[in-house]
Amino acid sequence: MDVQAARIATSPRGLALLESLPPYATIDPLSLGEQLRAQGAHPDVVSVALTQARLRSEGEAKFGPFAKGMVFTPAGLEQATRLVVAARHASRYRDAGIGRVADLTTGIGADAMAFAALGIGVLAFEKDEATALIADHNLRHWEDARVVHADSLATLASGAVDVDGVFADPARRTARGRRHDPRDYEPPLDEVLALRGRWSALGVKVGPGIPHDALPSSAAQAPVEAQWVSVDGDVVEAGIWCGPLAQHPGRTALVIRGDQAHLLTGSTEQAPTGELAERLLEPDGAVIRSGLIGELADRLGARLVDPAIAYLTTDAPVATPFASAFRIEEALPYSEKALAGALRARGIGSVEIKKRGMDIAPEQLRRRLRLRGDDAATVILTRVAGKRMALIARREESG
Incomplete structure (x- = not known):
């Protein structure tokens, strides 16, 4: 999405037209677009509003009814954390006593919204200007949530950031497809993990296919939990949780089915092999x-x-x-x-x-x-x- 489209999507006239549209599943976008333009609506506003109507419809799978009050970029929606999982992320920080967190790669603001909803202050960074505009709109309800259009690592390196916890969801997709090597994340995983020297409460969302040998080791003075999460049978992410965020150091699995969540912890030893049973x-x-x-x-x-x-x-x-x-x-x-x-x-x-x-x-x-x-x-x-x-x-x- 370009900056002009993001400005239209978050403008009063763009939002007014979007709110006036019937449910996306009930319309013919081409026909409705022609009608709206014939009624005097600006073609760019019509195009953006119809795109947002489609994205809101798709966003319901991740955000439920909250999608109706949000705006999106296509790429941002694809990578955004599902609401039920973002709430789990935020709960870790709340339970660890974190009062203000830096979200290094906020995207459309999904995780930042979850932090803010639990009363955690959020400094949300986004390098892309259009996406920053979208995130700013989505976080409009929370006074202690601020979006900064800047490079997060460069800003943190300057030392002018007052937070007591850090969260990152590095980009793992390009126009050519997924990035599987953590060194190719944006920002690279090792650069994010290096922040543990300043903030022990560090969490990173990574791809579920991350190799185990790419995970930081856990120690008594610097515990690390690597948790894989599935939602209704789909493995949606892995998370690296450091310091006070590591509730169960080592590797864990969180299985979410409907409104129930089930945690598996324990040994990573190989299971025995035996004959086929019933x-x-x-x-x-x-x-x-x-x-x-x-x-x-x-x-x-x-x-x-x-x-x-x-x-x-x-x-x-x-x-x-x-x-x-x-x-x-x-x-x-x-x-x-x-x-x-x-x-x-x-x-x-x-x-x-x-x-x-x-x-x-x-x-x-x-x-x-x-x-x-x-x-x-x-x-x-x-x-x-x-x-x-x-x-x-x-x-x-x-x-």
Whole structure:
């Protein structure tokens, strides 16, 4: 988004037109745009208002009803922290007694809003002028939240910043795609972590695929918690929490389902491997990314089906928010022909296909199976003790 569009989006006339529009899902943007221009609305204002209406509609997935009072940039909305997760971030700072925080990369202001909502003062930095205008609008309700259009690291280096905690969400996307190497973040992760020398209460949101060896080590005098977070089955982020923000030093997994949050802590030792049992468990992605599969296996009395595959197996029914459970009805060495025959014999015409450790495209396989029948099942393609297997299974309630 350019600066002119941001100025229009946050201007009285731009906001007035935006508020007058019906829900985006009910309109034809092209037709409505023509009508508004014919009624005398400026074309640029119409274009910006319709874009904001679309972004607000998309933003409801992250911000719920609060999206209706916000404005966005497309890139800012894509990277913004979901409200339910931002609230968790802010709670860490509140619980650590942090009264004022520097948000180094505020974007559209999602995390800054969560800080401010908990009564934490926010100094929110944003290098991009258009995005800074958007963030300033989104933070308009909080007197102790200020947006600064500046380079945060350069400003902090000057020493003229009065805060007692720091938060950063470095940019991990460019026009060419995602940046996976933390050294390529903007700003680079190591430059952000270097601020621990001045502020022990430092938190950084990073990509969930961050290598474990890129994480700072935890020590008694400088604890660090690395937490992976999933929301309704999607792994949305990892966070590095230093000093007083490290509530459970080491690696942890937070699984959020609906309005419930479940925390897994413990050992990162490898789980044992054993024979396939009556049930197969698929750990939540946050559990897998954090390396806590061994801890989960120990709690459930389960074991890996293969040393290199993140599936667990057990005979006993399980009730856990940290894994999806499947009751295995048939296990056969993988053969497309044999699998199709087994499914037809059971009258299964609809299948959910899951796979790990096998180079198979589920959608292409589903078409080739040409199934008919009224029943449904889950097909799990995986290696079991090194052998390619097809498991016909049913989902179970797992808690």
